Every structure is written in C-alpha cells, then in structure tokens.
Amino acid sequence: xxxxxxxxxxxxxxxxxxxxxxxxxxxxxxxxxxxxxxxxxxxxxxxxxxxxxxxxxxxxxxxxxxxxxxxxxxxxxxxxxxxxxxxxxxxxxxxxxxxxxxxxxxxxxxxxxxxxxxxxxxxxxxxxxxxxxxxxxxxxxxxxxxxxxxxxxxxxxxxxxxxxxxxxxxxxxxxxxxxxxxxxxxxxxxxxxxxxxxxxxxxxxxxxxxxxxxxxxxxxxxxxxxxxxxxxxxxxxxxxxxxxxxxxxxxxxxxxxxxxxxxxxxxxxxxxxxxxxxxxxxxxxxxxxxxxxxxxxxxxxxxxxxxxxxxxxxxxxxxxxxxxxxxxxxxxxxxxxxxxxxx
Amino acid sequence: xxxxxxxxxxxxxxxxxxxxxxxxxxxxxxxxxxxxxxxxxxxxxxxxxxxxxxxxxxxxxxxxxxxxxxxxxxxxxxxxxxxxxxxxxxxxxxxxxxxxxxxxxxxxxxxxxxxxxxxxxxxxxxxxxxxxxxxxxxxxxxxxxxxxxxxxxxxxxxxxxxxxxxxxxxxxxxxxxxxxxxxxxxxxxxxxxxxxxxxxxxxxxxxxxxxxxxxxxxxxxxxxxxxxxxxxxxxxxxxxxxxxxxxxxxxxxxxxxxxxxxxxxxxxxxxxxxxxxxxxxxxxxxxxxxxxxxxxxxxxxxxxxxxxxxxxxxxxxxxxxxxxxxxxxxxxxxxxxxxxxxx
DNA sequence: AACACATAGGTTAGCGTTAACAGAAAAGGG
DNA sequence: CCCTTTTCTGTTAACGCTAACCTATGTGTT
Numbered sequence: 001x002x003x004x005x006x007x008x009x010x011x012x013x014x015x016x017x018x019x020x021x022x023x024x025x026x027x028x029x030x031x032x033x034x035x036x037x038x039x040x041x042x043x044x045x046x047x048x049x050x051x052x053x054x055x056x057x058x059x060x061x062x063x064x065x066x067x068x069x070x071x072x073x074x075x076x077x078x079x080x081x082x083x084x085x086x087x088x089x090x091x092x093x094x095x096x097x098x099x100x101x102x103x104x105x106x107x108x109x110x111x112x113x114x115x116x117x118x119x120x121x122x123x124x125x126x127x128x129x130x131x132x133x134x135x136x137x138x139x140x141x142x143x144x145x146x147x148x149x150x151x152x153x154x155x156x157x158x159x160x161x162x163x164x165x166x167x168x169x170x171x172x173x174x175x176x177x178x179x180x181x182x183x184x185x186x187x188x189x190x191x192x193x194x195x196x197x198x199x200x201x202x203x204x205x206x207x208x209x210x211x212x213x214x215x216x217x218x219x220x221x222x223x224x225x226x227x228x229x230x231x232x233x234x235x236x237x238x239x240x241x242x243x244x245x246x247x248x249x250x251x252x253x254x255x256x257x258x259x260x261x262x263x264x265x266x267x268x269x270x271x272x273x274x275x276x277x278x279x280x281x282x283x284x285x286x287x288x289x290x291x292x293x294x295x296x297x298x299x300x301x302x303x304x305x306x307x308x309x310x311x312x313x314x315x316x317x318x319x320x321x322x323x324x325x326x327x328x329x330x331x332x333x334x335x336x337x338x339x340x341x342x343x
Numbered sequence: 344x345x346x347x348x349x350x351x352x353x354x355x356x357x358x359x360x361x362x363x364x365x366x367x368x369x370x371x372x373x374x375x376x377x378x379x380x381x382x383x384x385x386x387x388x389x390x391x392x393x394x395x396x397x398x399x400x401x402x403x404x405x406x407x408x409x410x411x412x413x414x415x416x417x418x419x420x421x422x423x424x425x426x427x428x429x430x431x432x433x434x435x436x437x438x439x440x441x442x443x444x445x446x447x448x449x450x451x452x453x454x455x456x457x458x459x460x461x462x463x464x465x466x467x468x469x470x471x472x473x474x475x476x477x478x479x480x481x482x483x484x485x486x487x488x489x490x491x492x493x494x495x496x497x498x499x500x501x502x503x504x505x506x507x508x509x510x511x512x513x514x515x516x517x518x519x520x521x522x523x524x525x526x527x528x529x530x531x532x533x534x535x536x537x538x539x540x541x542x543x544x545x546x547x548x549x550x551x552x553x554x555x556x557x558x559x560x561x562x563x564x565x566x567x568x569x570x571x572x573x574x575x576x577x578x579x580x581x582x583x584x585x586x587x588x589x590x591x592x593x594x595x596x597x598x599x600x601x602x603x604x605x606x607x608x609x610x611x612x613x614x615x616x617x618x619x620x621x622x623x624x625x626x627x628x629x630x631x632x633x634x635x636x637x638x639x640x641x642x643x644x645x646x647x648x649x650x651x652x653x654x655x656x657x658x659x660x661x662x663x664x665x666x667x668x669x670x671x672x673x674x675x676x677x678x679x680x681x682x683x684x685x686x
Numbered sequence: 687a688a689c690a691c692a693t694a695g696g697t698t699a700g701c702g703t704t705a706a707c708a709g710a711a712a713a714g715g716g
Numbered sequence: 717c718c719c720t721t722t723t724c725t726g727t728t729a730a731c732g733c734t735a736a737c738c739t740a741t742g743t744g745t746t
Contacts, residue, residue: 012493014732025696030734038694060470061407062732066701070404072447072469080436081644086429090422093450102469104415104447107436126415126445127403150355230631255628262631285598288573288605290633301424357702368726373704381724405702409731690745697738705730712723 013054022050033058064127072102073311074123074131076116080107082228083283084300085134088156091304092132099312104128111137111198124151130311132156137198152314156307165314167306167325171201174296174329175208178250178278181331183216186340187248187276192223193236193260195252205252205280221245226252230259237263247275247340254279254286257293261336272338282332292334303327356397365393376401407470415445416654417466417474419459423450425571426626427643428477431499434647435475442655447471451478454541467494473654475499479543495657499650508657510649510668514544517639517672518551521593521621524674526559529683530591530619535566536579536603538595548595548623564588569595573602580606590618590683597622597629600636604679615681625675635677646670
C-alpha cells in the first residue's frame with residue numbers, strides 16, 4: 001500500500017480534485033460552475049463528468065469569502081407561531097428560494113428595540129446580505145428607525161412611517177370597510193375589540209374604525225383591548241354580552257372573534273340575530289366558526305413575497321421605494337354579520 | 344491629503360486593522376476573540392478597546408472556511424403555515440439560538456422523496472452542520488431512509504421507523520387514550536376521521552383508534568379521510584350527520600373537528616348530546632369552539648426543542664439514539680364529548 | 687505574410703480567518 | 717547565575733474559492 005492510502009479519511013473533494021480528474025486547471029472548473037464564457041463544449045463536458053463522478057459540491061464559505069456574497073437573507077420575526085407571521089415567513093422563504101437565496105431566521109424574545117437591533121446584528125454577523133423584519137409592533141418600528149445596519153433592511157406587516165422601506169396591508173382601509181359594512185347594515189354604531197397594545201395593526205385598525213364612525217356621525221364607543229388570543233376575545237365577550245347597546249362588534253382579528261362568538265353563545269345572544277360580529281385576517285378556519293365569520297381577508301403569503309421583492313430591489317441598489325407598499329385587503333362576507341335588529 | 348485618503352470607501356474593518364490599532368498581531372486578536380489562554384489582561388483590554396472603537400465584526404465566511412464549521416443548522420419543513428410545523432420551527436429556532444447556532448429554513452414544495460433530498464442537499468450546499476426534517480409524511484420518511492448526507496439529520500414529528508434518529512409524539516398512545524375515553528363514556532363504538540393520506544400521524548392515530556376498538560371488542564367502522572383542513576372536516580360531517588349509528592367521532596386533528604362541529608350544528612345534531620367529538624393537537628383556539636373541544640394535547644414547541652437536543656448530540660458524535668424519542672401527549676377534557684345517550 | 691483580435695485555457699494572488707510552529711520574555715530550581 | 721520551564725506573542729501557512737492577469741492558439745483582415 002502506498003503512503004497515500006494510509007489514512008482512509010474521506011476528505012470532501014475540492015475544486016482541485018475535479019480539475020485533476022478532468023485534466024484541466026481549477027479555474028476552468030470554476031468557469032464551468034459559474035457559466036463563464038470561453039469554455040469549449042468538450043472540456044465543459046469533461047468537467048461536468050468529473051463533478052458528477054466525485055459528487056463535488058462547491059464550498060460556500062470559500063465562495064462567500066471571496067465574492068463577499070453569502071446568498072443568504074435574514075428574517076427576524078416575533079412570534080412565528082401565529083398564523084400571520086408564519087404565513088409571511090413561508091411566503092418569504094418561497095420567494096427567496098426562487099431568487100436563489102437561502103433564508104436564515106431569528107426570532108425575537110421580546111419587543112423592545114434593543115432586541116430588534118440584537119437580532120439584526122446577529123443576522124448581520126452571520127453575513128446575510130439583507131434582512132426583512134416581521135415585527136408589527138410599534139416599538140419594533142421605532143427600533144427600525146434607529147437601526148444602524150450596513151445591510152439593507154425592509155419591514156413587513158406593520159404600517160408605521162419609518163426610515164426603512166416597508167410593505168404592509170392597508171389595515172386602516174380594511175377596518176374602514178368592515179365598519180362601513182356594519183353601519184350600512186343599519187347598526188347605529190359599531191363596537192371594537194382592538195388587538196394587542198403596541199402593535200401597528202391594532203393602532204391602524206382601531207384608527208380606521210374610529211374614523212369611519214366619526215365620518216358617519218356615529219357615536220364612538222370605548223374600544224376593548226385584547227391580545228390577539230381567543231381567550232382575550234372570550235373575556236371581552238363576557239364583558240359586553242349583556243350590554244344592550246352592543247349590536248355590532250368589529251374584532252381586530254379572527255381568533256379574538258372566535259372567543260367573542262363563544263362568549264356570546266354562552267350568554268345566549270344570537271349572532272347575527274342580536275349581535276353582528278366581524279373579524280380580520282380570514283384564517284382558514286373562519287369559514288367554519290359558528291356562525292361562519294364575516295371577515296377581512298389578508299393574503300399574508302403575498303405580503304411576504306412582496307417584501308422579498310422589495311428587499312431584492314434594495315440589494316440591486318434600485319433606489320428605495322419612496323412610499324411604503326400597501327396591499328389592500330378584501331372583505332369576505334359570511335354569516336356572522338347581519339342587519340341591525342329592530343327593537 | 345495623503346494618498347491614503349483618496350478613496351472614501353468605508354471598508355469593513357478586518358482583524359488586521361484591529362491588530363494594528365491595538366499594537367498587537369492579528370493572531371492575538373483572534374486569541375482574544377476566541378477566549379484562548381495566554382493573553383495578558385492588559386493586552387486583552389487594548390484589543391477589546393480597539394474592537395469596540397472600530398465596531399469590528401469577525402467575518403463568518405472566513406471563519407467557516409478555516410474551521411469547517413458554519414454555526415448553522417438547517418430545518419426542512421413542509422407547510423410551515425400549519426400550526427404544528429410552525430410551532431416546531433419556533434421551538435427549534437429558540438433552542439438553536441441558546442446553543443449558539445443559526446437556523447436556515449428550506450420548505451418543501453412537494454412531498455416526494457426527491458424533493459426532500461433536494462432540500463437537504465440545498466441546505467448542505469450552504470454548509471449547514473446538521474439538519475432537522477419536519478416532514479411527517481410517510482413518503483418523507485421513506486426519503487429519509489435513503490437519504491445520503493454527510494451531515495447529521497434528525498427527523499421530528501413523524502413516527503415511522505427509519506434510519507435517522509427521530510423524535511415524535513406517541514400518536515398511537517394519544518389516539519388510544521382518546522378512543523378509550525369515548526368508549527368508557529359508554530359509546531358502543533367510535534368513528535374516526537383520519538388525517539391526510541400519507542402522513543405518519545394519520546396512520547398512527549388511525550392505528551391507535553382501531554386497536555383500541557378491537558381490544559374492546561367494539562365494531563370497527565370504516566374511517567373517513569380528510570386532509571387536515573376544516574373544510575374536509577365539514578364535508579365529512581355532512582356525510583355522517585344523518586347516520587344514526589354515529590354517536591362518537593375521533594378526529595385526527597382539531598381543525599377537522601372544527602369543520603365537523605360546524606356540519607353537525609348545521610344538521611341540527613347536538614354535541615355532545617347526540618354525538619361526541621374529540622380532536623387532536625389542542626390548538627389554542629380549541630377551548631373556544633362551540634362546544635369547547637375535548638382533545639389530545641401535543642406540545643410542539645417542546646418537540647422542536649427535543650429534536651434540536653438530539654441533533655446537537657449527533658453533532659457531538661454521541662452515538663445516535665437507538666430508539667426514537669417519544670413524547671406522550673395528554674388528553675384535555677372539555678365539553679365536546681359526553682356520555683352516550685340512551686335510546 | 688503580417689497583423690489584429692477573439693477564443694480557450696493556465697498562473698498567480700488574494701479574501702479574512704484559525705492552526706501550527708517558533709521565538710522572546712518572565713518565572714522557577716539547582 | 718545559568719538552565720529549564722512556563723507564559724506570552726508573533727510569523728507563516730493553510731482553508732477553497734474567484735478575480736485579474738497572462739499565454740497560447742486559432743480566425744479573419746490588410
């Protein structure tokens with residue numbers, strides 16, 4: 001046995017191995033790999049064959065080192081367990097893949113701006129080329145404002161004004177449509193169960209609701225505040241169930257609407273007979289609530305894709321979108337809202 | 344102005360810059376960064392100061408190139424929009440972070456084994472040190488069996504036997520508990536609405552259900568088949584709503600149970616008065632269904648953490664867990680299931 | 687035939703880090 | 717006080733790739 005064969009360590013093949021096998025220089029291998037011109041079809045074939053034979057994989061670290069590009073994008077998210085963030089993440093990942101990028105995720109442990117900066121830094125240390133922040137909290141937006149990052153950052157899902165480019169739903173418009181719809185049904189006014197404090201979505205939806213009421217000259221009741229969970233919707237529902245004033249409730253999301261529906265049911269209030277309920281999001285389950293929930297649909301996947309599109313533009317140095325990208329939601333009519341009852 | 348100042352290009356500082364500023368060699372900087380011994384406190388301080396002053400960040404690609412470690416783990420997931428996968432991903436990410444790893448995700452576009460291999464390869468090309476596959480489909484497990492990967496792979500969530508280490512819920516036990524519970528309530532038999540075809544979870548839950556029935560000497564009705572969605576639960580519900588034989592239904596997940604509940608309600612069948620329903624998963628909303636759903640709880644976050652733990656062990660070369668790690672679910676009693684009615 | 691010029695390829699030099707070795711300074715032992 | 721050992725630090729060489737430059741060959745033009 002020659003000295004070569006002593007260690008049976010199976011070293012991963014490198015470019016030089018491929019080159020030797022194909023009888024070319026490593027540079028030619030590189031050229032084939034990167035589709036560079038000036039490679040004769042014959043040699044290209046030989047190189048490709050050698051690559052296949054050795055099952056050679058380029059070393060991404062080496063490539064990243066010299067090109068200064070990691071082919072990786074970062075996503076920072078708050079609670080990727082929620083339907084919205086999860087769908088956005090999914091949309092982003094799919095879009096990134098088609099653009100031939102990897103995506104690395106970092107979830108926030110808390111909402112303060114230090115935490116956001118930390119997550120972005122973490123991603124940056126890993127060498128991501130850009131990051132999209134799924135952080136709909138007001139505090140996060142504040143964090144973005146003072147965020148210092150050498151890599152492009154775009155935000156998604158929130159609506160605040162900020163220095164970073166942003167794509168979001170027009171939550172205000174969605175809330176207006178929902179409220180308007182209820183008003184048009186003949187309700188004297190519409191109550192509101194807001195989302196978690198500190199979220200842009202909560203603020204904007206509440207805003208849209210209030211404005212619509214004011215524009216219609218309707219009384220603006222005090223809004224309840226939930227935390228997006230069904231439980232909080234349920235608790236709010238128990239509080240209002242016996243209030244005869246309440247004939248229509250606009251919930252800031254479908255999960256809370258579910259809890260509300262439950263509380264109303266327990267209290268023996270008919271929906272939409274006595275009280276109309278409308279949600280926001282159109283989660284896949286909303287159509288199967290009892291009664292099926294009228295709600296405002298958001299296409300989170302689309303939002304994720306658009307965010308990535310925007311980030312890619314930033315990466316290409318195409319001047320950053322002056323105005324935030326806004327996607328209009330559409331309201332989905334089902335059975336949980338109906339005309340005001342006459343008393 | 345000296346020739347130095349001509350280009351105002353702000354090059355990211357590198358280790359050599361820090362070294363020069365601190366008046367040491369780059370190696371000493373490296374030592375400080377990596378906590379190597381034999382660095383005098385004084386010089387360490389100077390180096391640290393220089394690092395702060397320049398806001399120096401080590402280049403991860405360079406480090407990865409020489410250490411052959413990317414500090415990155417990969418996660419392949421199928422539909423990270425679903426509650427289960429999303430929660431697991433979240434659990435994995437959090438656990439990875441505490442272990443000081445980054446996580447890169449790749450979602451599958453389809454379920455075939457080529458797709459799984461492709462995703463793992465993609466991650467591998469990126470240089471991940473290990474991957475956890477959230478792919479509960481039978482086909483995915485098959486894919487894992489023939490998966491060739493130089494990096495450790497663990498699977499999570501499914502239950503099949505396979506070459507790769509795996510952590511999963513004991514779906515069979517959960518299904519047995521659910522079925523047993525219904526039987527103990529006095530139901531002569533229990534019907535079953537299975538999950539999507541091809542999923543390990545579907546198979547195992549159906550298995551547990553059937554065995555329990557057989558062990559109890561109960562008749563084993565033909566099981567329905569859904570696709571995990573509420574819609575499929577609804578459709579199944581419409582089919583069985585008027586079957587007087589049906590007094591208890593065990594649904595393979597909560598979403599389908601929701602659809603079923605809806606269909607039953609529309610058909611005027613009382614739950615649990617006439618028909619008892621039990622779900623699986625205990626999604627956060629289950630407690631607010633009408634009626635609140637009795638179900639089998641799975642802690643997906645925990646599952647994700649355990650999977651990561653297992654992967655970390657693999658990375659440390661600690662012999663791979665002979666037996667799959669099994670986590671027992673616990674059943675949560677609520678109001679959708681009750682005693683059989685007497686006729 | 688001489689030249690330009692495109693094409694096909696090889697050679698060399700980094701990218702920014704850690705590893706391996708080597709040398710200098712400080713500390714201990716006779 | 718010299719020699720050995722321990723601390724501290726610097727030098728050199730990878731890691732595996734791409735960029736930049738260079739050297740051959742053709743191919744077409746004057």
